[in-house]
């Protein structure tokens with residue numbers, strides 16, 4: 322028997338392998354809520370425009386509601402022979418309400434249907450990511466406030482550079498998350514137009530009210546070009562590229578957690594809740610969650626690459642290639658949600674080893690810049706000259722295997738006789754961080770102010786007053 326939905330001109334059934342390559346129900350069944358919402362909106366609009374009768378629309382809507390609870394309750398039998406979510410739902414509707422079900426697809430195609438469903442689905446995902454990232458920011462800002470004055474080494478080239486505060490380091494990730502939120506909010510704004518009513522590709526001869534279906538589904542307006550509406554997948558690509566950037570931010574932080582928890586560094590401890598043991602080495606405590614966050618960034622970026630490559634040579638309008646848009650994207654967004662949750666958990670869990678961090682902050686002549694700055698400030702030396710003088714002092718200290726603050730004043734004076742005892746004040750790591758009070762600097766006072774600002778902002782957002790940034 323040929324296909325009931327499209328098989329009028331067919332006399333034979335498809336080969337098994339044809340069915341196998343064609344089915345998408347295993348993936349697009351996740352769109353059931355969006356598919357049913359869009360169908361309801363379409364049926365109600367068809368009735369309002371007198372394209373179908375109010376009685377039929379009522380039956381359709383009622384049936385769709387029942388199907389929704391069947392699927393949500395795990396009682397729906399998906400059939401692979403029915404290809405996709407659209408035909409599974411419609412076929413069940415026909416079983417339930419009879420011939421009226423056949424009117425639902427008036428002035429509609431699976432092409433505008435799937436474009437609508439997937440837009441709605443990505444929009445829901447963006448809203449979930451928005452809340453998750455805000456929670457991550459809250460965890461970071463809370464930890465930053467607690468550790469506004471906890472001193473650690475800052476690095477460039479992974480070499481000890483200058484002392485910074487742990488809170489300042491954490492707040493750097495709050496800023497990144499805020500830009501990620503901004504990108505998701507932008508993507509959501511651009512995505513929020515309705516393809517429904519574009520039909521297969523050319524629009525339809527029926528007098529649709531596309532504004533009505535758009536509004537019912539929470540879209541800002543209908544898409545203006547039917548060809549574009551059924552063939553655009555920018556909305557997924559844009560969301561995936563924002564997801565990829567968010568994922569690399571999480572991955573960079575995850576990498577730092579891996580480094581910091583290594584016994585050779587010893588800056589950070591994670592509890593039993595966020596570590597695992599080794600089946601052979603009894604002493605091990607492994608930061609698996611952080612490693613997996615680092616790895617999942619690869620999958621998320623891979624999904625973006627994959628879809629870009631699927632799309633790049635497709636002529637207008639709908640091509641079946643586009644059915645491959647969902648699996649990678651769904652996997653990527655799920656991975657990102659998991660990564661955000663895991664990072665939020667690790668941030669709340671992490672315990673900095675303050676003494677070790679502070680000791681490391683003083684290693685590697687991390688306050689050499691403070692010494693040079695003192696020469697500039699107190700002796701009015703040009704910075705280039707001060708840099709050179711400080712370099713010579715560091716060389717002497719290194720030769721004697723001493724940190725800067727342990728070097729005798731007499732030894733410093735061999736290089737620059739005008740140096741006084743006051744120099745020792747700026748050589749401490751506490752003084753170094755406290756002095757960096759410029760806007761955006763690492764001083765504990767700044768960290769307290771910024772962390773408090775973020776906590777306020779995030780809680781305002783939670784109460785729904787701010788969307789996006």
Ligand code: ARG
Pocket residue numbers: 345349405431432435639641643644645
């Ligand atoms: N399952 C299809 C997809 O996800 C639905 C659209 C099919 N359209 C068509 N003309 N065969 O893309």
